[in-house]
Amino acid sequence: MSREINASVVNISGRQRMLSQRISLFSLRLVCTLDPSQQEEIRQCLLDAVELMEKSHQGLLYGDPTLQLPGHPSKEVHSLYFEAPHYVNQKVQQYIQETGKLLTSPNENLTLDNPHLNYIINAASGELIQALDAVVTQYQKESEIQQKAFEKTLVELYNKSQAATQFAQKRNLEIQETLTQLQQAQAHLIQTEKMSCLGQLLAGVAHEINNPVTFLYGNINHAENYITDIVELLKLYQKYYPTPADEIQDFIESIDLDFLLEDLPKVTNSMKIASDRILQIVLSLRNFSRKDEGEKQNTDIEAGIESTLLILQHRFKEKTGKEEIKIIKEFAKLPAIECYAGPLNQVFMNLITNAMDALEECQENRKNCAYTPTIRIRTELKYPDKISIRIADNGPGIREEVKERLFEPFFTTKPIGQGTGLGLSISHQIVVEKHGGSLKCVSVLGQGTEFLIELPVRLNQLCPDKVTGATQSQLR
Ligand SMILES: Nc1ncnc2c1ncn2[C@@H]1O[C@H](COP(=O)(O)OP(=O)(O)OP(=O)(O)O)[C@@H](O)[C@H]1O
Ligand SMILES: [Mg+2]
Incomplete structure (x- = not known):
């Protein structure tokens, strides 16, 4: 101008x-x-x-x-x-x-x-x-x-440039928000897909095993009764015909009848226990894979945790170069919780898997010292209307810069192919958004990590946010 x-x-x-x-x-x-x-x-x-x-x-x-x-x-x-x-x-x-x-x-x-x-x-x-x-x-x-x-x-020029800057900043924020929403949606889809595949698989296996096992379980009692009757009959024969023919006598000796009669009830009993266990496993698989995304129901939290542990059982066992992971369960008597059982099981699965991963990594570093890798699961009735579930490990703990990003979708410290970085973000979404609860992490480097879930007993009441600070005593 x-x-x-x-x-x-x-x-x-x-x-x-x-x-x-x-x-x-x-x-x-x-x-x-x-x-x-x-x-x-x-x-x-x-x-x-x-x-x-x-x-x-x-x-x-x-x-x-x-x-x-x-x-x-x-x-x-x-x-x-x-x-x-x-x-x-x-x-x-x-x-x-x-x-x-x-x-x-x-x-x-x-x-x-x-x-x-x-x-x-x-x-x-x-x-x-x-x-x-x-x-x-x-x-x-x-x-x-x-x-x-x-x-x-x-x-005027200054005002115009200010307005333009503000507009650009606003647009930028909107774009950021949309991007975050997209990322969350994508994360949710991937994890849901993963869990739904696992659920379908488990439901299929459970369904296939269920019929023969029920058949087995139902008939074992009859078989036991029949065997008891036959043994009784044998004893009557021995009473009234104490000196059988030589061929019979030889056979009695060859099969060691006394031992057989003593061992038979034990065999039938272990068969009963084993089929009982299979039935429980089937029940757990079905419990885990419940397709109830949209339906809330009154659920036994302990049963959800147990069925998750059962599915992960193979990973606790001692393997070459790795100690068996000790599981300590401290379950309080909890009321049935109004919740979405399937997604909640998914949360237990994510947190216990993370603890196991951390413990396995820790064992690599502590090969030469006495160390028992341990996962402690504790439930508590905090108030009449609120429960808590703590899943703690004595693993390596979490560094501050990792802790800040724990719940970010796709954040992982695990090698490519091993972790997608979705477990915690989805768990957070399920606990906080779906159930109105809270999910907190307390971790001390070199000592371990505890995840604390708090849930309202009834779905429409929100959990007060009462957890503060990380103290070492909280981890013991
Ligand atoms: N108990 C724990 N001890 C130590 N670090 C943990 C623990 N739980 C989570 N983390 C850290 O948090 C990161 C994010 O966990 P998250 O469950 O979200 O993803 P991930 O386990 O890496 O992958 P995904 O669960 O999708 O397979 C992990 O990579 C790990 O570094
Ligand atoms: Mg994980």
Whole structure:
């Protein structure tokens, strides 16, 4: 943006005023000086002042790049120069002419009553100075108006740029939010898909095993009764026919009948126990794979944890180079909890798997010291309306920078292919969003980690957030 009234215009118009005074002063001194060399000096000064006044005057009206004057005065300034009452142009020209005449006057005419001198002195203290003052004032006024307009434009530009920045920041936030939502949705989908595959598989296996096992379990009692009857019959035979034929006697000895009769009840009993166990496993598998995403139901939390442990059982066992993981269960008597049992089992599965992974990693580092990898699962009725489940391990603990990102979708410290980094974010979603509970992590490096789940007994009441700080005693 070009500014028409620049600092030079205001300065030079002010200088015109000063020059007019200077010219009048030198004119007076020229007349009063008798010394010819001084007179010559004064003439030169007068000449310089007049020339400068002339040049400035032309520059102000028509522009002069050497003086940085743009010319093109406003209508108001123009009228000051060329119209009544000031006629500045005419007065300046006249003043310059009169000064020229004084300068060319012969020496004998350089007296105090010289008409040119009188004109100059009168104009410099009267009409001319007033006219030049009017011009300076007008230039100053225009300069201020222009400055204000310039500042206003600056403020407007600043406001516009602020608004644009805010708009961009808002859009940026919206994009970030959408991205997070997308990531969460994707994480949820992957984990749901994973769990639903596992659920389907378990449900299929449970269904297939269920029929033959029920058949087996149902018939074992009959078989036991039949065997008891046959043994009874055998004993009756022995009572009433104490000396059987040689062939029978030989067979009794070859099968060691006494041992057989003693061992038989034990065999049938262990068969009963084994089939009972298979039935329990089937029940657990079905419990775990319940397809009740959308349905809340009254559930036994302990049964959910047990069935999860059962599914993961193979991983607790001692393996080459790895100690057996000890499981300590401290279950309180809990009421049935109104919850979504399937997703909640998924949470137990994620937390126990993480604990096992941590313990296995820890064993690698503690090969040479006495160490029992342990997972402790504790349930508690906190208030009549709230329960807590703690899943703790004596693994390596979690570093601060990992702890800060634990619940972020896709955050994992495990090698590619081993962890997707979804377990905790999904668990958090299930506990907090689906159940109105809370999920907290307390961890001490080198000692272990505990995850604390708090759940309301009834689904619509939200859990108060009462867990603070990590203390070592909480881990023992
Ligand atoms: N009990 C624990 N002890 C030590 N570190 C843990 C424990 N639980 C979780 N972590 C850390 O938190 C990270 C995130 O856990 P999360 O369950 O979300 O993902 P993941 O186990 O890596 O992968 P995924 O569960 O999807 O297979 C883990 O990679 C691990 O570094
Ligand atoms: Mg995990």
